[in-house]
Amino acid sequence: MEIPIKIKYFSEITETKVEEGSTVEDVVKKLGFNLETVVVKLNEKIVTEDAKVKTNDELTIIRVITGG
Amino acid sequence: MALCNLCEEHEAVVWRRYSGVRLCKSCFTQSIEQNVKRTIRRHAMISKNDRIALGLSGGKDSVSIMHLLNQITENRPDIELIAITIDEGIKDYRNESIPIAEKNAKQLGIEHKIVSFKETYGYILDDLLVLTKSQKRRLKACAYCGVFRRSLLNRAARELGATKVVTGHNLDDDVQAILMNFMRSDIERESRLGPKTEPRHSKLVARVKPLREVPEREVALYALLNEIEVHLGECPYAGESFRQVIRNWLNEVEVKYPGTKYSILRGFDKLLPTLKEKFGHPPLQECKYCGEPTQYKVCKACELLQKLKT
Numbered sequence: 001m002e003i004p005i006k007i008k009y010f011s012e013i014t015e016t017k018v019e020e021g022s023t024v025e026d027v028v029k030k031l032g033f034n035l036e037t038v039v040v041k042l043n044e045k046i047v048t049e050d051a052k053v054k055t056n057d058e059l060t061i062i063r064v065i066t067g068g
Numbered sequence: 069m070a071l072c073n074l075c076e077e078h079e080a081v082v083w084r085r086y087s088g089v090r091l092c093k094s095c096f097t098q099s100i101e102q103n104v105k106r107t108i109r110r111h112a113m114i115s116k117n118d119r120i121a122l123g124l125s126g127g128k129d130s131v132s133i134m135h136l137l138n139q140i141t142e143n144r145p146d147i148e149l150i151a152i153t154i155d156e157g158i159k160d161y162r163n164e165s166i167p168i169a170e171k172n173a174k175q176l177g178i179e180h181k182i183v184s185f186k187e188t189y190g191y192i193l194d195d196l197l198v199l200t201k202s203q204k205r206r207l208k209a210c211a212y213c214g215v216f217r218r219s220l221l222n223r224a225a226r227e228l229g230a231t232k233v234v235t236g237h238n239l240d241d242d243v244q245a246i247l248m249n250f251m252r253s254d255i256e257r258e259s260r261l262g263p264k265t266e267p268r269h270s271k272l273v274a275r276v277k278p279l280r281e282v283p284e285r286e287v288a289l290y291a292l293l294n295e296i297e298v299h300l301g302e303c304p305y306a307g308e309s310f311r312q313v314i315r316n317w318l319n320e321v322e323v324k325y326p327g328t329k330y331s332i333l334r335g336f337d338k339l340l341p342t343l344k345e346k347f348g349h350p351p352l353q354e355c356k357y358c359g360e361p362t363q364y365k366v367c368k369a370c371e372l373l374q375k376l377k378t
Binding site for chain 1: 070079080082128289301302315316319322323
């Protein structure tokens with residue numbers, strides 16, 4: 001079963017659906033990011049990538065590795 | 069909820085797959101500080117009465133190492149920190165990071181000097197790239213930027229009386245450089261890559277990299293967790309660099325095989341003494357145009373500038 005969650009990237013919030021029981025890592029990969037290049041907040045708290053997402057959670061993706 | 073493996077009390081904010089350890093904010097912050105102190109000690113990066121010039125861009129690496137060094141040298145009245153920002157002249161990038169660099173230096177009470185490509189070389193990077201493109205001889209942006217930035221940082225540090233230059237190079241930066249040199253078969257350059265570059269000329273200031281053993285993602289995490297304001301923007305020219313290809317590839321490998329970055333660094337560190345012995349490093353001479361130290365008669369910066377005029 002799929003559950004709805006919110007994704008915040010920069011200041012834009014979008015809604016998406018993920019499989020129930022998905023981890024932060026699953027979502028990050030699904031969105032096409034490499035785990036080494038982002039820090040993720042789950043409901044405003046920085047979490048490890050094995051944290052599980054629940055219905056209506058807000059996941060903030062902070063891209064921390066760019067080229068410079 | 070995963071708990072910190074060290075204090076077993078607070079929620080983990082990082083899971084280091086390369087070691088299997090999960091850490092909370094406080095234990096993670098401490099571990100970064102210990103990592104940097106260990107690197108400084110192991111390579112004797114700081115000496116008594118040092119006047120340390122920090123290359124400060126405003127990005128996560130340079131701002132974080134400034135905060136860390138400020139804290140580490142807190143009880144060392146003999147050590148002085150100064151920050152130097154190089155303004156290359158990159159629109160929508162450097163103009164955004166400089167105010168953040170200024171703000172952080174001011175917050176810590178660190179003397180801060182900004183020097184620019186424009187006042188030193190007569191061009192901002194953006195214009196130089198347009199000009200060379202019109203001359204049909206444009207190199208990749210990093211080819212100009214790297215040469216000018218390195219030379220200018222050394223010159224500014226020397227003019228400010230610095231005895232050391234600290235840069236914010238992290239684990240990823242060094243591992244990328246190791247791979248890039250190897251892939252270009254530039255083993256002589258490889259032999260000059262290390263935690264500490266001793267000066268080969270009286271006009272060169274020793275360069276050290278205290279963040280060399282901290283993964284790039286963890287530098288960013290350190291800044292975020294400790295609410296240090298940093299610039300996370302991307303250089304508009306990054307996409308054209310060879311480094312970007314290596315960076316992406318390396319991050320893919322690291323996710324599949326955690327610990328690869330550290331393995332490459334450890335392997336390189338085992339090779340380094342042999343490489344140094346093989347290549348030796350002959351003393352440098354002074355460039356006939358600008359007087360800066362160089363391996364040949366004309367330094368790379370002047371060579372690039374001369375080409376613009378011909």
